[in-house]
Amino acid sequence: MPTYKAPLRDIKFLMNELLDAPSELAQMPYYTQNDTADAELLSQVLDEAARFVEGELVPLNRVGDQEGCTRHDNGDVTTPTGFKAAYQKYTQAGWSALDADPTYGGQGMPHLISNVLVEMMNSANVAWAMYPGLSHGAYAALHAVGSDELKTLYLPKIVSGEWTGTMCLTEPHAGTDLGMIRTKASENGDGTYAITGTKIFISAGEHDMAENIVHLVLARLDGSPEGTKGISLFLVPKFLPTAQGGVGERNGVVCGSIEHKMGINGNATAVLNFDGAQGWLVGEVNKGMNHMFIMMNAARLGTGLQGLGLGEVAYQNALAYAKDRTQMRHEPRVNPAEQADPIIVHPDVRRMLLTGKAYSEAGRAMAMWLALSLDTEHHHPDEARRKEAADLVALLTPIAKAFMTDNGFNIAVQSQQVFGGHGYIQEWGMEQFVRDARIGQIYEGTNGIQALDLLGRKILMDGGRRLQKLAGTLQAFAEEHEGDEHIGDYVNQLGKAAQQLGSLTMVIGQKAMGEGGADEVNAAAVDYLRFFGHVVYGYLWARMAKIAHDKMDAGQDRDGFYLAKAQTARFYFAKLFPETKALAATIKAGNETLAVDDRAVFGWEQLVTA
Amino acid sequence: MPTYKAPLRDIKFLMNELLDAPSELAQMPYYTQNDTADAELLSQVLDEAARFVEGELVPLNRVGDQEGCTRHDNGDVTTPTGFKAAYQKYTQAGWSALDADPTYGGQGMPHLISNVLVEMMNSANVAWAMYPGLSHGAYAALHAVGSDELKTLYLPKIVSGEWTGTMCLTEPHAGTDLGMIRTKASENGDGTYAITGTKIFISAGEHDMAENIVHLVLARLDGSPEGTKGISLFLVPKFLPTAQGGVGERNGVVCGSIEHKMGINGNATAVLNFDGAQGWLVGEVNKGMNHMFIMMNAARLGTGLQGLGLGEVAYQNALAYAKDRTQMRHEPRVNPAEQADPIIVHPDVRRMLLTGKAYSEAGRAMAMWLALSLDTEHHHPDEARRKEAADLVALLTPIAKAFMTDNGFNIAVQSQQVFGGHGYIQEWGMEQFVRDARIGQIYEGTNGIQALDLLGRKILMDGGRRLQKLAGTLQAFAEEHEGDEHIGDYVNQLGKAAQQLGSLTMVIGQKAMGEGGADEVNAAAVDYLRFFGHVVYGYLWARMAKIAHDKMDAGQDRDGFYLAKAQTARFYFAKLFPETKALAATIKAGNETLAVDDRAVFGWEQLVTA
Structure with missing residues (x-):
């Protein structure tokens, strides 16, 4: 049976050190009025969330998979044993109201915090988490565009979780x-x-x-x-x-x-x-499509958090297994008295584990950055800051959805691989993570649609304005630290990739405006999103590594947390970031090799030929 | 419900045009004596195999998944409805005896042909195909090292399929x-x-x-x-x-x-x-481990064929769905009278389909090359040819197992993606392909173990001799065709990659002999196998493209088959082969970034530290 411990240490590092979130939130009257910007309070809420999730949701994950839901002849549906009781505890403890508007009974906590709660719930029990998750989207749309009458009648019920x-x-x-x-x-x-x-x-x-x-x-x-x-x-x-x-x-x-x-x-x-x-x-x-996108954007981040949460929990269990399972000798021996060494000593096992760790921690950093940007977009008093945050949210949302669910699925698969044959057996629970993670790549707009949203709508349709702003931030960071003894090499790679992202965008844009048309965007989009995802993760890893090295240099790494950050960053740039080299080539290749002869290659006759 | 048509046109192209197999087999007395080297006969057997597989095994695939097997209290196991009856037809038609030794009732057909039968069975119903598949390994070990008494008693029963x-x-x-x-x-x-x-x-x-x-x-x-x-x-x-x-x-x-x-x-x-x-x-x-490897090598190729077969059938069904499903407009319109166009018009859908096609056809070419090499290894009268074939078999077996199952799984996942939400629903059958394909990466030696077998045992332990021979073949081919108007660009890429494979091997070997030790092999092996796989596939695609262009230049492409080959080769080099760029970087990165601090990164205390 899989286990899960909420990664609170990492979450608090991101909140306090990477994002400096309490200071940011303290600039927003909405949160100061609600008394929800206090660092100590935020930390306590996260601790409580972890307790709830670990205690109530983790034990129901396998039950939910095995029992499934039952539809009765009258159309009623019974959920798996324990699901309803856990939901009652969830609403009674006020979790459904966490980031909702106090006008309707909400607690007015930042998105930053509800984002973390959702990640944890997805790690623990993604099928269960979807029930309150869908409420979240309905709340957002109704709150944004519903009439006062509808809001007054429905929002308190949704916020309380009764409905x-x-x-x-x-x-x-x-x-x-x-x-x-x-x-x-x-x-x-x-x-x-x-x-x-x-x-x-x-x-x-x-x-x-x-x-x-x-x-x-x-x-x-x-x-x-x-x-x-x-x-x-x-x-x-x-x-x-x-x-x-x-x-x-x-x-x-x-x-x-x-x-x-x-x-x-x-x-x-x-x-x-x-x-x-x-x-x-x-x-x-x-205007239904516009209104729908309010729900959809919430759902897209929520789906990305499914990828994040499932990757994290799969990684945690693979790590535990790799320490426990002994198989084959390693020189030097770790367990001289035993017949074999724990498989964590084998470099290829470490590669799989570090992949899970590096993607999960970067994903969490991006998701929390995005969530804090949502808070800024909605509540910052400075219009320029709101606009800047809105632009970032627009760019990061499709990346969060697609890149995190693709990575989450891949981590689940690799973590299952660490278990060998046992990973394929239901009782170990790893195969459930793989099956559960697969849907995130498909629903709420397939990951192909996310890529089109990013490249077509969010970047090319605004003439690259949003991209240039973000790329500018990255390049400024890269220039500032290019001589840094610890992260100089990372920011050099990052700076080049950010520049390349700009030139690739230009190339695609030019092709799209020429004969290639929209097909050139469609042909490049998926690889482009993945490239962009690496640039964002690279930026976040470089920043995290910088903080970590500063702490270590100051002798402030008692538990090895910062050493782990620094070494995971190094792994990321050596083993994962190089995927950009392949992506740059496939993006450049464009639509030409996809425009094959339909009859010959696919046995398909177009009704109207181009 | 998924469908399947055996890709006979491609199989016969590979047999007759790429491999010139009938001429090769005609040099081997074992097959001429058994009258099993005749091109016409081989072709007829393949047609019969396709009929059996399509008619008897395809309809049982979903039943097998849904019913599963039932163990009774006395330990007996009942297989899914129809499995036993299909097996009786299989044995009665003589398929279990196909490539077996006539001394024990076998038909003495080439491995080349049984390899194709196994691919087809794996496409149709991999769970069913495993019953006769396991017999194949037992037969091989017993035939090779069993006593005459055991062989006389057991082999006829295994060959007939009764046991x-x-x-x-x-x-x-x-x-x-x-x-x-x-x-x-x-x-x-x-x-x-x-x-x-x-x-x-x-x-x-x-x-x-x-x-x-x-x-x-x-x-x-x-x-x-x-x-x-x-x-x-x-x-x-x-x-x-x-x-x-x-x-x-x-x-x-x-x-x-x-x-x-x-x-x-x-x-x-x-x-x-x-x-x-x-x-x-x-x-x-x-000597059990040595004898076990006789079974195991057969099982590894058989497992690779599971990846090949599942990728092929998943691709076929995604292709059919992409022609049928209409969604979104494309300019120019294909279905002006309808509300939307078939999704096959969208470049990203074509990318997913072509990925399935390109990997499947290259995998089939490699598997058939390997199978014919097994025939050569066992039955060629010229010792040098036997030795050369044995070396090739040794190299290609771990690649066939790992590269084909990794690609097969990825194709199944991408083909499921083409179906959108419908791909996640059981009734469409796509999710079963994904679940069935996953085990191939795990059993019969995980793909990580295959990579160690390739790099450690098959290459470094013989001083790179086998690698040099194969790389020599590839480079000679590349030099011969470097000015070719059609494939010149492919062979240039191929030649560079083959050279790079050699230098990467040297680098790893030197690190391994130095302080890095076996960890450097372990750290590089998985990416190395994937790089090697692309070099092999690149070689086969370049050769297939050469044949295709020659035929087209000669005006011999009535049905567009050769045009499809040529365009799929072009796609392969533009969109899949560039993965080697990333792999070269991650291979070079070696073990350094994996040798992280165990306590800090993994929360793990080694009992004995290095």
Whole structure:
């Protein structure tokens, strides 16, 4: 049975030393008014979060996978044993309200802190964590664009966790391409709408953990245009609320089935049939796609945190196994009295472990930087700082989603490899991490879509402005430290890569404006995102290494934490960062070699040829 | 439900055009005597194999995954519905005897042909294919080193498929490190031995498909030395044979349990308890490890073919889905009358598909080259040719096992990605390919062990002799074609990489002989094997491209097959081969960054410090 200890030491290092978060938060009146910017308080909340997660969620992870969810004939869904009780403890302890607006019963804690809670929950039990996770997206959209009436009625229930939320986007024929959705909305004449259609792949779509479920549904209002411009967002509760905010009559939305999946079995992935269900418009008519992105951006970071959390827990268990399992001799011997040495002595095992450690710690640094930037974007008094933070959030969100889930999956696979044959057996739990991690690369916009979002929308469509700002920060850092005895070599690599990122962007942009068109963006995007991810991680590793060496030079490394940081940074630049060399070549290769003859290569006849 | 069509066109291209196999086989009296070198016959056998596999095995793949195997209280195991009936058809049609020695009822067909059959079976139903697959290893060891008495009694039964075989190596505390096994053998005084101990992870270890199971068991004879030098190989039948070769009394070996695994659920992975079971010595006392490697080398190629087969079938299904699924617009439009275009138009989808195609076709070329080299090694009249083939087999076997299973897993993952959310749902079958493919990287010696076998044993321990021979072949090819208008660029890349492989080998060898010791080999091996794999694939792609262009130049490409080969080669060199750039850097980085402080980085105290 896998174990998990929240990496509190690392989290606090990032919060206090890398990000200097308490000072940053202290500049934001929202947090000072809420008394939620205090370093000591933040630290205590994190300790409490770790206790809750380790004690309540870890033990349910395997149960959730094995039992899965059960749908009954009436459409009700029972979650795995213990899931509901843990959820009650979660809401009673106030975790569902952690970063929510105090106006609606929230605690007004920074995103920085809820981000860490979500990482921990994902390490402990990702299927369980998705139930409150989906509420988070629904809360964000409703809070941003909902009417006061809807907010007053629904937000306190979502914040308290009494009711959970969902995002109802996908339909059988419309996944990535939401412009094709067919679910329709008709005015009822009383200000409400009748929603009819079928939604699939709805995570946490039906369950017994909360007394009501608030579905946020994309649908096309009668008479609205085709495509994405005719989509509106509706709120459709499972039970209609009473005037007093209680649970009233059952609404016309039923779970038609739940999927049998590769993993995340503890979470009910529902087919939801809406049959004239009563709904309320959220935000403006035909602005549903814009409003959806509020949820989606929250969900994308949340999905990235799944990759981070699963990579971390898989790494932790591989590390424990590698210390315990003895197999083969090493010279010099570590266990002279035994028949073999612990496998952690073998360099290739160390390579796998350090890969997990280096990606997890850089991912955590990026996620916390992003979360603090969300706090800055929303609450900093200085408009320039807000704008700068918003730009960074825009760039980092697709990277957080795609790079962290790809790395998380790969860490899970490598950590499973450390177990040899035992990694393939269910009882050790490693194969569950692999299965659970796989979905993060697929949903909330596939990682290919994230790459297009980054390169196409976030970079090329604004003429590279956001990129230049970030690249400028990196290059300034690189120049400042190029002669540094410890990190000089890292920042040289980093500076070159940042420069290369700029020139690669130019090349792609020029090709895209020429004959190549959008295909050149599509052809390069996935490798480009990975390259960009390494540049961000390289920057963060160089900064972490700098802090670590300063501490060591000052004789302040009692427990070896800073030595570990410095050595992991060294590993990162020697063994992981060089992937950029291959990526630069494949990015440059462009679309030419993908534009193969369809008939010959794929046995496919285009209806209209280019 | 996934489909599968055996890639016969490609297989025959490789057999006849790339490898010129009929001419090669015609030089070997063993095959001319057996009338099994005829090009027309070989082609017909392949067609028949495809029909059997597509018709009988494909439909059982999902059933096998869902039902799994059932162990009963008495230790018997029932295989999934239809598995036994398909096995009867398999043996009745003579497939179990395909490449076996005619002396024992075999058909004496080349390895080249059985290799293709195994690839097809692995595409269709890898869990099923493992039952006859394990027999193949047992046959090989028994045929090579068994006494005449054992061979006469057992080989006809294994060849006919009436009895199947197993390899019983692993014990709970001894996986990679077989020197630690505790299963013991004691002389019974009548020439037989009493075998006692527990073996785990025994694929096809217990089942109802055949009337008897022949276990080949590693055990330590009383009084033998510790470690690998004291291990002998024993034959332990499930039922003792009668003098007439029938099935007699039950022997003292019982299936204690079967594992619940991530995949290959249709194959029973057994814990076998040997309790004084009667066994017969195979080969020489204390030479068990050597004899085991006969089985193991067969199993390693067979495992590589699992990666190849699963990658191929995953690719085929992703391709079909990409033509069928419409989502998002492409300019110019392909389906102007529809709302969206088939996703195959999007360059990133094409990238994923071409990755599957390029790795699968190069892998097939390597596997068939290796299989034909096995034929040459065993049956060529010219000793120099036999030796040369043996050297090539020694080099290519670990690459075939590790590179093909890593690529196969990655193709399965990417092909699943093409399906978006549907890829994560069981009913589409893509997630089963991922789960089934994962084990290939782990068993029969993890891919890390394959890398050590290649770099340590096969290259450094013979002073680079085998490597130099192969590199010489490649460089001669590169020099011959460096000015070629079509493949000149490929062979230039190839020539440089082959040279780099040589210099990287030198660097590692020097470090290993110096202070670095074996750790430097261990640190570099995995990346080295991957680099080597690309050099081999690059060589094969360049050769295939050369043939293709010659045919096209001669106006002989009626169906576009050669155009597809040429364009896939171009894709390979532009998008996959550049991985070597990153690998060269990480190989050069050596062990230095892995030799981190154990206490600080891993929280681990060595008992004896270096």
